[in-house]
Amino acid sequence: MIQRLGKFLIATLAIIIAVVTLAPALWMLSASFMSAGEASTFPPKLLPSRMTFEHYFTLFTRLQLSRYLVNSLVLSVSVTAISLFFNSMAGYAFAKYRFAGRDRLFRFLVAEMVIPAQVTTLPLFLMLNKVGLINTYAGVIVAGMATIYGIFLVRQYALSIPDSFIEAARMDGASDFRIYWRVILPLCKPILITLAIFTFMGTWNDFLWPLIVMTDDSMYTLPVALANLTGEHVQDTELMMAGAVITILPVMIIFIALQKYYISGIMAAGLKE
């Protein structure tokens, strides 16, 4: 009896928390389909009286949201592809090549991780300004071409690959790069997928750096454009909700499709410590 009561209470609590967690997202979705002004009524409406797509239409026609969507996509895909390639090569080298000063170099890199990215923004802006990379895709990409955290994750994973695999490939006459490409990369697939999701989402959701680098409206990413739009359209609740839906949707889809890798990656990162 007591156990059944406990079960009931725990289930109720779990459902209440789930509802509270989902409420803002569901309301965002619902309000994005309301006609203008409908979200600003009292008592608040939970569902649109008549579904309308007009705000999505306005965003993509008058407010050029497709432009920002393309910017966000180009940046997230390039940063993910480039950094995955560079980080995996370096992580492999740190795990499997013996050269003088390797461990010292690796410890030095890991120690650098305490430097918050915000510290580098001011000189990096001046540097990029000097070489004309402000307001370009390259300006955002260069800051994310390789990350110490990514190198670290790949190295930890590659350490578990048996040396005999590499030796066998070398006996067959495979070059260093071929071994990396044909043997190491396939074996590292789980960590590479995890790292790819982290990087893609991190770049997509990033705000401070694109806000600083992209000074021209046409180069904004979705989050920067959205933050800018809220200033001008503070009264257009329904329109802003539609913009928020477009911004969140791509990362949400990726998360739901690949959550196994995402969550196991976080668990691994937490347990290691």
Place this chain on the structure above:
Amino acid sequence: MATSSQHKSLSHEIKSVRRAAYFFLAPALIPIFVFFFVPALAAFVLSFTDFDIYSLSNIAYARFVGVRNYLQLLKDPLFWKAMTNTLYYVLVGGPLSIAASLGTALLVNSKLIRFQGLLRTIYFAPVVTTLVAVAVVWRFMYHPRFGLLNYALGFLGIAPIDWLGDPAWAMPAIILMSIWKNFGYNMIIFVAGLQSIPAQLYEAARIDGANFWEQFKSITLPMLAPTTVFVSIIAMIGNFQLFTEPYVMTQGGPVNSTLSIVLLMYQQGFRWWNLGYSAAIAFVLFGFILLGSLLQAKLQKRGEG
């Protein structure tokens, strides 16, 4: 003779290994050096100069001023306001968020409950959302008249609160939103910690007649202590970097009640172009993060020893 040729081939091999290693390392380490390490050092130098909007056109206008920026910070009421606000966020928001993570971790890990996987996904979902979009949505949730939150609180008999317009409520509002956004992340780490606790401990305790609360107090909490320390310090480091929430929701207001260190750094650097002064603010932030990291290293060492 044989040894000499062996020696030769060995040194040749070492060279070729080194060459291959450099080939693999260079593409990653060069960008990290140029776009991370050099700017970090440059920021340190910058913080001892009076680099401003005039120096932007010609760097010759910038002069070394020693620790003047840092001294000026100490006299700047806005800096102290930003410090106090950030510490408020770190010291109040951090523990509350971790308590929420621990509570929900126990919930989704409980054997008394079904659909654990679905619950875990729902609780985790806010973590992957875009912070700017979330801040935009919550700004409307917090609307004093039309917002969902005040409407829901109305049913509990609580009078409407001007969440983002009242200096006393603006920071709690930001804390509440960031708990919602972030608790799922540490929940996952706590679940991993809970799953690593040996089941025999609980069995033995049950045989001794320990109830749920006693088991929680004498097994779960102590076994989770290392995880909690880890999670707390990572959260603290992250929370010091508060920026997007006040930038989008309040612009640091009302009356600077949500002005954070990074927001002040951004305003000084990229709005007023006082880059020297802004770099000094960045290094104060770095100091706090360094302190947090050292604390973590120390606590972990003690945990291992």
